[in-house]
Amino acid sequence: MSGQDGFGTLFQRGNDAGNVFVTMGGVTNISGPARSRETIDVTAHDSPDGWMEFIGGLKDGGEVSCDINYDPSDDTHDLDDDFDDVTPRKYRIVLLPGTEDEHTWTINGVLTGLEDEFPYDDKMTRSLTIKVTGKPTLVQTGS
Numbered sequence: 001m002s003g004q005d006g007f008g009t010l011f012q013r014g015n016d017a018g019n020v021f022v023t024m025g026g027v028t029n030i031s032g033p034a035r036s037r038e039t040i041d042v043t044a045h046d047s048p049d050g051w052m053e054f055i056g057g058l059k060d061g062g063e064v065s066c067d068i069n070y071d072p073s074d075d076t077h078d079l080d081d082d083f084d085d086v087t088p089r090k091y092r093i094v095l096l097p098g099t100e101d102e103h104t105w106t107i108n109g110v111l112t113g114l115e116d117e118f119p120y121d122d123k124m125t126r127s128l129t130i131k132v133t134g135k136p137t138l139v140q141t142g143s
Contacts, residue, residue: 065128079111112129
């Protein structure tokens with residue numbers, strides 16, 4: 001198989017306890033988690049043929065970003081308290097929901113970016129950026 005259609009992917013926000021998730025409405029794009037790893041330079045005077053050498057260091061869960069068709073009356077779009085809160089919150093991305101191939105990313109993160117746009121000739125949008133703290137997990141949740 002060459003790929004899967006991402007249509008229908010869900011972005012969900014956990015409650016304060018992190019055990020109940022609400023699906024955000026009007027989501028148009030989801031990116032991440034964009035994971036990366038630091039490297040540690042272990043080059044020494046006797047490194048073979050004068051080539052630098054590295055080992056893997058700490059991992060970073062990166063960021064998750066999400067764009068929505070902003071509707072101020074939609075309770076799921078009210079994220080100002082998340083932005084003001086320094087405590088990480090749970091979020092989920094549900095891929096292929098309701099199918100046998102359903103998979104779910106679960107992250108803990110801090111909302112670090114919240115940007116609104118109000119163009120005169122197009123829809124209102126809201127973009128959010130979440131800095132992942134700890135390890136993001138991907139598990140198969142379909143049956």
